[in-house]
Amino acid sequence: MSTESAPAPQSGTAEDVKQGPRIAVSALTTNLREYGLIIALIVIMLFFQYTTSGTLFKPVNLSNLVQQNSFIIVMALGMLLVIVAGYIDLSVGSVAGFIGALAAMMMVIWPLGIFSNPLVVSIVCLIVGALIGAAQGYWIAYHRIPSFIVTLAGMLIFRGICQALLGGGSSVGPLPDSFKALSSGFIPDVIGPLTLIPPTVNAAGKTIVGSGLTLHMTTIVLGLIAVLAYAYFGFRTRRKREAHGYEAEPFPLFVVKTLVGSALALFLVFQFASYRGLPVVLLVMGVLISLFVFVTKRMTIGRRIYAMGGNAKAAQLSGINTERLTLLVFINMGVLSALGGLIIAARLGQAVPAAGLGSELDVIAAVFIGGASAMGGVGQVIGAVVGGFIMGVMNNGMSIMGVNVDWQQVVKGLVLLGAVIFDVYNKNKA
């Protein structure tokens, strides 16, 4: 109980009235924040497109970009929930490394018979990831040990186990091709390719690789379906809001937004289709991103996580079981770290002791660049994904430009700091 307090300053109706027109402005600025991030990503991409003389948007490079960064994005989805819930997880890189090592040992070294099948191994690995998340989450949720400390311990522990499993400094591989497809595979073209421009045939009667234009039609069809679904659901939500008499964003804004979004998506789809189609890992990522957007925006459990991060005591007193929710958030993080580990191992084709080393920082940076608050309660899935891509494009672009790895770190650090300063400045201004 507080001391007898002086009568609180009366913030009367004048203030409320003043806030009247602010709603329109605030709706615009929150949208600007989200669009701003996407615009920033596009600007960064165009910048590197220019400085790398057009290499960045080359179909093969786009595929590379996705395959290199997918594990960061996948783990960022889990990290977003962790950070929104008001915690942090430093162990994800080590857990990913450990799971990669476990998967390699199961598939290559240990005599497990049919259990060394890549699918079985992957499922076992995801379950182990869930158990790791549960073990860490248990101490955080039920014993109130700061997540920073628990997961710092986890970071040391699982990196150690990873290295021990692989027997010191050695790497274990090669991994089966069917497993590697998770990272480096492309979806099969069940419809069949469409050749628009036949490849050039040289004098020796051989086709020149990369010439001509053949489209991966399954990719095109999937892309069209996705874009149409995006437009349809956007339109339906809008109609529903209007039917209930609630203000929706202005129609022209909606049209422009939908058209620009669709055009960008179709452009990327076309680029993928003209190479080898949609990377498997991009599909996995797409499904996961949609799932997490739905969970955070539409489901009660998502809402509860935001409430817990915004004010844990108030959430608790509203009947939310904050302990169990915390545990679930960390189990989810464990599963996604495990998936990240599998993706890394599949891309490298082998398990190495340093797999995922330091990636927790990239993952956390992606979430913060995406606008999440370190205090919890604020952050969007799309933000984290775009944040992850911003980091990825900068890595990729600077590598192509030949920027030294040391300086890449400096630039990434500055971008992280700049993004957060921008956020804080915006918030104080509002």
Next chain:
Amino acid sequence: MTSTILEMRDITKTFPGVKALSNVNLSVEEGEIHAIVGENGAGKSTLMKVLSGVYPSGTYEGQIVFRGQECHFKGIHDSEHIGIVIIHQELALVPMLSIAENIFLGNEHATYGVIDWNANEKRTKGLLDKVGLKEDPKTLITNIGVGKQQLVEIAKALSKEVKLLILDEPTASLSEKDSQALLDLLLEFKRQGMTSILISHKLNEVNRVADKVTVIRDGRTIETLPRKDISEDRIITSMVGRSLDDRYPPREPQIGEVILEVKDWSVYHPIHAERQVIKNVSLNVRKGEVVGIAGLMGAGRTEFAMSLFGRSYGRHITGEVLLRGKPLDLSSVSKAVENRIAYVTEDRKTYGLNLIDHIKHNVTLANLSGVSSRGVIDDMREMSVANDYRKKTNIRASSVYQLTGNLSGGNQQKVVLSKWLFADPEVLILDEPTRGIDVGAKYEIYTIIARLAAEGKAIIVISSEMPELLGITDRIYVMNEGRIVGEMAASDASQEKIMRAIVRGEGKKAS
């Protein structure tokens, strides 16, 4: 011959929209113990904040004359410099530092930033002797009890060469024995010639040590009583003597059967396991009835309500709760909510709202299943619920998308109320529902309470404002030091009666 050490003349302090103090006069003589009494919110603490410079010179009107000189304090530092030291109810000690470190915090014996620990500890020992505390100066604050911590605060004050010692509710969280020891210490200081101001609402204590009593009510000095006129009855009349006008909506109670019954409820402090905070409390509330729980701050009312509501407070909770005669499981908040019990917190910012989220999300938080199916939220349904409650409780905001952190206190309170109304409770516990909100919003809250009672809900209102309880309740329990010390129909009750029940309860314990 005594001389006046402190004179505060015509002090007026205005907060936006509220006059906290108007023309308060206080005159303290050298070497006396001057008590200031008044209800919660009467303005005692505000007056002391003016005196100690928390509200700097210029933010209030009036004059402060200390030892013959007019003072313009710009901050606490200035007032401490000339020997006015205030010890707040909430102790300002750093728990993980030692007694010596705390006493000389910011005031260390040091040369060029290097602390001379021997000198510090030697002086600490001397100060501890003065206040009669036998502890090693190296003992950490966290390892000594609240009573001893209070003594450390006083020792800290002595280290600053105090001329006028102000104690704000010094015994509020002390046991009877520690309180007696503290009062004895005050008397000892008086013999040594020190002047002190004691702010208290424990009239038996005031009676015991004060040479003069100044009564403050509604931000005004009512009177200053000399020693010979001090009596509890006299002080009580003076403290509460104001009339009730129609600040409360009219209501015709339709009271039905008993809905909630609590029997022998006992709770222990969550950290100090040996301290029993709630002692065998039994009460009941009927359908359509508004029951008040009166008491002073620290009486244990909030602790009682929170321990009841999903065991959100305390340990070793024992007792029985019956809902319509059947035993009720309230072991978690979600069970309490399922059983249609709601608790609207006294501290809406800390326990009631997610301030960084908007009205809509806050309103539905306690009953998300009401706007969702199979875990998926129906946005349109949520929207209409939020708009509905915004109208019902008259939340003044531009839309339900306004962040609750930007609302005024009254509107925030309405959001919290809406949240719990949407959870559709049968029993509603309102803890200080009008704290810190303006008169107009208060009336709106009272109207909502009256409407809910008319709908047949059972309502418990915890309030430190006695007129409010008299104005809106049907029956009043008086709580003091964790016990129910009185029960009365609101029609028979008066502020004097409530205050008497509190004081008698305390008197009984002291003897």
